[in-house]
Amino acid sequence: MKRTLILAAAMIGSGAILAAETVSSADVVYDEYGSIAASLSGTAGDPVNGIEVMSSRSQGNCVACHQVSDLSAAFQGNVGPSLDGAADRWDEAQLRGIVANAKITFPDSIMPSFYKETGYIRAGNAYTGKAAGDELTTLLTAQQIEDVVAYLATLKE
Amino acid sequence: MKRTGLLQAAGLIGLIAMATTATAQDDNQLVVNGEIEMITDAPAPENIGGLKTIYSGWRFRQSEMQALQMDDFENPGAYAIDEGVEMWATAEGSEGKSCASCHEDIEDSMAGVRAVYPKWNESKGQVMTLAQQINDCRTEQMGAEAWKYDGGDMTSMEAAISLQSRGMPVNVATDGPVAETWAKGEEIYYTRYGQLELSCANCHEDNYDNYIRADHLSQGQINGFPAFRIKTGKLTQTHNRFKGCVRDTRAETFSPGSDEFVALELYVASRGNGLSVEAPSVRP
Numbered sequence: 437m438k439r440t441l442i443l444a445a446a447m448i449g450s451g452a453i454l455a456a457e458t459v460s461s462a463d464v465v466y467d468e469y470g471s472i473a474a475s476l477s478g479t480a481g482d483p484v485n486g487i488e489v490m491s492s493r494s495q496g497n498c499v500a501c502h503q504v505s506d507l508s509a510a511f512q513g514n515v516g517p518s519l520d521g522a523a524d525r526w527d528e529a530q531l532r533g534i535v536a537n538a539k540i541t542f543p544d545s546i547m548p549s550f551y552k553e554t555g556y557i558r559a560g561n562a563y564t565g566k567a568a569g570d571e572l573t574t575l576l577t578a579q580q581i582e583d584v585v586a587y588l589a590t591l592k593e
Numbered sequence: 594m595k596r597t598g599l600l601q602a603a604g605l606i607g608l609i610a611m612a613t614t615a616t617a618q619d620d621n622q623l624v625v626n627g628e629i630e631m632i633t634d635a636p637a638p639e640n641i642g643g644l645k646t647i648y649s650g651w652r653f654r655q656s657e658m659q660a661l662q663m664d665d666f667e668n669p670g671a672y673a674i675d676e677g678v679e680m681w682a683t684a685e686g687s688e689g690k691s692c693a694s695c696h697e698d699i700e701d702s703m704a705g706v707r708a709v710y711p712k713w714n715e716s717k718g719q720v721m722t723l724a725q726q727i728n729d730c731r732t733e734q735m736g737a738e739a740w741k742y743d744g745g746d747m748t749s750m751e752a753a754i755s756l757q758s759r760g761m762p763v764n765v766a767t768d769g770p771v772a773e774t775w776a777k778g779e780e781i782y783y784t785r786y787g788q789l790e791l792s793c794a795n796c797h798e799d800n801y802d803n804y805i806r807a808d809h810l811s812q813g814q815i816n817g818f819p820a821f822r823i824k825t826g827k828l829t830q831t832h833n834r835f836k837g838c839v840r841d842t843r844a845e846t847f848s849p850g851s852d853e854f855v856a857l858e859l860y861v862a863s864r865g866n867g868l869s870v871e872a873p874s875v876r877p
Contacts, residue, residue, distance in 0.1 A: 497806075499806065500806045501805060512806070514804050515800045515803045515810075546790075548789040549790065556787065556788055556790065557784060557785065557844075558844045559844065559845065560787055560788065560845045560846070561845075563841065564840070565836065565839070565840035565844075
């Protein structure tokens, strides 16, 4: 009983920490070039999960448009630039800003904004073709973005 | 139905094999049944921005899929022609009329029709698509019920009518009374819809010939519609395809037959002015 209570207290405690340190999409601070200096989740990114987020069609599916030689995902697209050597060209804050909302760094980019909840025209409820209503959430979570950034930061040539 | 399912399965297996030998937009020539020479590239119409040359979607397909469209005995969309021609002569509705009662031989009366639709209808005072015109005939002349805009009956009838223009260059009007609708279609074409914020132009003007995963992006031309889609195993109507594209931007779509899609169809059709009518085409 006592052990259960302590566990419960610990869970409440960790929840409070998460809530305190996750930056909502409306509160993200971009610098004038579109970079984001601070972590969005407050938890270090996991590059291994970043691979999963980038490769999975139901998550980021970054390889739909970008080629990454290091990834085994089939049929990598070429609408966007190759990400080989991305970490040589961009630092962590720049990578975070591009993944969260590339249109701030590159105003004409066709890349979707993965950490944005407002400003859409006829936003839908995922891929149903129906209106989103009040249900709209960011395309990726704060932690998924941190995981992707952690993986991209390993792409050096 | 069973035949369609088998064809679809065969097609899908073929696709998997083909995907490993992807080629870029090619120089192949489309000749159907060894006699109908199709125009699959042409200079871009002057009022279309962003393109120098227009290409039929056929040019972006694998050679195995291209071949399916070159022979009507191989074309899995050909079933709809027989259905459409049969319906053409079938009386329906309170007036006891069929299409043939007024328009007689489909081969004569419908030659060239597909190539100029959507077009202005003076008595209605609006731009009408071929599907809208078909339904107008049904409800106003035949006393029959309107077909579902992108349903199987409509799609088959559109295919049968479109076949009579096969090989003729698309030539829809963009000025005069249709100018306002055309401009609305152009605006829709360049609007970035949905949570992915993608316009038609982002993929089909800025990135045609590139790949989104295994999808080889074409210019999104509609000169081949109705098109048999390997993915769904059936003939697909233009607005149905529009709907799927808009849905894939994580957007709330427009409805088939809506003012927005009518305007978009006119605009997109005009981007293909000069390409041959290909229906029924074969696409992924």
